[in-house]
Amino acid sequence: MITSQADDLDSRVRAAAMTWLRRRCTPEDPIVRRDELLGFQFEGRTFPLIDNQLGIRKPQGMTAALSILTTYTSDMARAPYDDAVGSDGLLRYKFQGNPRHYTNVGLRLAFELSVPLMWFYGIKQSIYLPFFPVWIIAVEPEKSQVAVALDDAQRHLAIDGTASQIERHYAERITKQRLHQPVFRQRVIQAYETACTICRLRHRSLLDAAHIIPDRHVRGVPAISNGLALCKIHHAAYDQNIIGIRPDYAIEVRTDILEEIDGPMLKHGIQEMNGHRITLPRRRSDRPDQTLLEERYHIFRTTVYT
Structure with missing residues (x-):
């Protein structure tokens, strides 16, 4: 019983x-x-x-x-x-x-x-x-x-x-x-307080957790320090090397993209981000690893300028 x-x-x-x-x-x-x-x-x-x-x-x-x-x-x-x-x-x-x-x-x-x-x-x-x-x-x-x-x-x-x-x-x-x-x-x-690190968009359903070093690589660990909270537009732009992020946290837009003339999304959403700095997590331990950013930025520069 x-x-x-x-x-x-x-x-x-x-x-x-x-x-x-x-x-x-x-x-x-x-x-x-x-x-x-x-x-x-x-x-x-x-x-x-x-x-x-x-x-x-x-x-x-x-x-x-x-x-x-x-x-x-x-x-x-x-x-x-x-x-x-x-x-x-x-x-x-x-x-x-x-x-x-x-x-x-x-x-x-x-x-x-x-x-x-x-x-x-x-x-x-x-x-x-x-x-x-x-x-x-x-x-x-x-x-x-x-x-x-x-x-x-x-x-x-x-x-x-x-x-x-x-x-x-x-x-x-x-x-x-x-x-x-x-x-x-x-x-x-959570580390980025539900906001895109580039544009501060706060709609959770439009945010991704982007890897700095892709997860298919040995160094692409699923750690916050290897991640960036990006809206879907900026995630795609980062993956396609339209946007790069330098080790000093500054955003760099590809030169040919800066010269393009298109609609307001390109102008305000991407071109105007050039030279701005990403918004960092409050906790220092959650911030992107600068060594990983440098490695990823080198790929961006090599892809764009070779």
Whole structure:
């Protein structure tokens, strides 16, 4: 009887929480604040979706863990994602201290029962990007961690050692598309206070997180210091070497573009930006790496003048 009651509470809470997140987190506003997660209302009472101090939320009365949380850390404190992905391309989440702690037991039970969880990924202090549903698909006690699937397709992939090369590439692609790219986008846009660094346009749906060094390159890491918040016009202009950004943060427009006569977008949106400086994030650690800017600016100059 106790088990059936716990199972019923478990399924009701998960369904209610994920329904609320789908309504709350839209493409225009996909992030959620810590106070919202702590103040979630379930059947007339406050039922936090995250633990106030721990990374794993396993509520009393529920059979398995409900959610996991990754705390925001700056680029300076930790290289992004270095220890989060296994050789099979699947994400890993570490146990909290003692493997016998009730939260870690809750993760194991989430695996055994194949129940969906929510993963709240920190993109700024007390602000999270939610991923749901996710599943625990393996427990690796020797490494004090679990393997996490971001979608239903990843749930059926082989774990370390048995995955084929095709499966590994597929898992890596899903991990990049479903976690790394969205986290990078939101962290960069938050750092630039939801505004284009060139023109200050503030419409989130028209903003991109542009890489200074493209992510296909070894040095193209998904770090805020390798990113710029750009509106879609200026992102395309930057990628096409119509606009360059110097290491001193000054904007340079290609000479032939400056000589063109077109409409008001070219005149006011691009030509008049020449010589202006980009707007920098408040936090020094979030500002674009000048070494990376210099490397990218060299490509701009080489492409334009050769």
